[in-house]
Amino acid sequence: MQEIQEKINQYRLKFEEEAVRVRDRQGLEALRVQFLGRKRGYITKLIENLKHLSPEERPLMGKEINELKTYILAKLEEIKHNVVKTQKKVSHLDLTLPGRQIPLGAPHPLVKLQEEIESIFYQMGFSVEDGPEIETDYYNFEALNFPPHHPARDDWDTIYVEGREDLLLRTHTSPVQIRAMEKRKPPIRIIIPGRVYRKETPDPTHLPMFFQVEGLVVDVGITFAHLKGTLESFLRRLFSERIKIRFRPSFFPFTEPSAEVDISCLVCQGKDSRCRVCRGSGWIEILGAGMVDPQVLKNVNIDPEKFSGFAFGMGIDRTAMFVYQINDMRLFYENDLRLLRQFNRQ
Numbered sequence: 001m002q003e004i005q006e007k008i009n010q011y012r013l014k015f016e017e018e019a020v021r022v023r024d025r026q027g028l029e030a031l032r033v034q035f036l037g038r039k040r041g042y043i044t045k046l047i048e049n050l051k052h053l054s055p056e057e058r059p060l061m062g063k064e065i066n067e068l069k070t071y072i073l074a075k076l077e078e079i080k081h082n083v084v085k086t087q088k089k090v091s092h093l094d095l096t097l098p099g100r101q102i103p104l105g106a107p108h109p110l111v112k113l114q115e116e117i118e119s120i121f122y123q124m125g126f127s128v129e130d131g132p133e134i135e136t137d138y139y140n141f142e143a144l145n146f147p148p149h150h151p152a153r154d155d156w157d158t159i160y161v162e163g164r165e166d167l168l169l170r171t172h173t174s175p176v177q178i179r180a181m182e183k184r185k186p187p188i189r190i191i192i193p194g195r196v197y198r199k200e201t202p203d204p205t206h207l208p209m210f211f212q213v214e215g216l217v218v219d220v221g222i223t224f225a226h227l228k229g230t231l232e233s234f235l236r237r238l239f240s241e242r243i244k245i246r247f248r249p250s251f252f253p254f255t256e257p258s259a260e261v262d263i264s265c266l267v268c269q270g271k272d273s274r275c276r277v278c279r280g281s282g283w284i285e286i287l288g289a290g291m292v293d294p295q296v297l298k299n300v301n302i303d304p305e306k307f308s309g310f311a312f313g314m315g316i317d318r319t320a321m322f323v324y325q326i327n328d329m330r331l332f333y334e335n336d337l338r339l340l341r342q343f344n345r346q
């Protein structure tokens, strides 16, 4: 009996030792066979040995062996549960699959174009300036020489802040010219990209909120030739070396003389009288420009006898239509990925 009791203790210890090493189903099955196998399992052997005991000792040891067997069965069940759990986890992990792609954001086509414009002007020695989108009447109109009853000041064109006649959403980026000239004295060579607002019903070529980029150069001896040269090299860099450029006389209250600048139609090159982009004229209007009016310089205490300057303003959205060949500006604001992805390949 002593001998069987020792074996029972010994097998329990052995089982515990081996149980912690089981990692998978095969290991589990081997452990089960080793202890509970019908022919050579340790428990089976112990039961066989019972026959050598006296009838009094037999039930005592039988009970002990049964307890060990119950313990082993419960433990095997527990191990099985753990093995299945970890195997399930492992089976989800297929190392042969390609890695999951984390989609990267990309700049909006309008932002891309703005950055391209900035980069061309950086290379010509300009820096980038910023200004508020909620502007005062003074900066948006008065300092820029708009007379008090100019139609641009009308409620139809300008969005005013409710209850504040002197505050409005800027209708162009030109007020930042004034802010920049108040802050520092010439030489000034800046561009000002940003959002502007006008009371418009959206259509393919008009939006109530759009982007402009303003340019301003003030220094000693600046002439219209500088304006022409700067805009020509900018437009050729942006569009193509082959485009034709023309300056048409125009009017802006804050520039004198003023011009509107057109480029030859990128779509039909002036050869299609039914072209939808240039409407058969062969020209596309790109920006407004001119020599800074001496009165504007006086408004910011810069002596017009000593300094002169030029300025220009361009619609980024409208330019983007030509650059990306999009026939409706509203598409830029719909966030349709099918459109946006065409300009940003990853």
Ligand code: FA5
Pocket (backbone or CB within 6 Å): 171, 172, 173, 174, 198, 200, 205, 206, 207, 208, 210, 212, 214, 215, 252, 255, 285, 286, 287, 288, 289, 290, 311, 312, 313, 314, 315, 316, 317, 318, 319
């Ligand atoms: C101006 O806003 C002047 N401040 C430009 C300027 C600056 C002239 C400096 C001289 C010196 P204009 O109103 O023409 O000018 O607008 C300039 C450009 O903004 C237009 O050529 C066009 O490209 C764009 N634009 C005007 N209205 C809209 C609109 N509703 N939607 C989208 N783009 C527009």
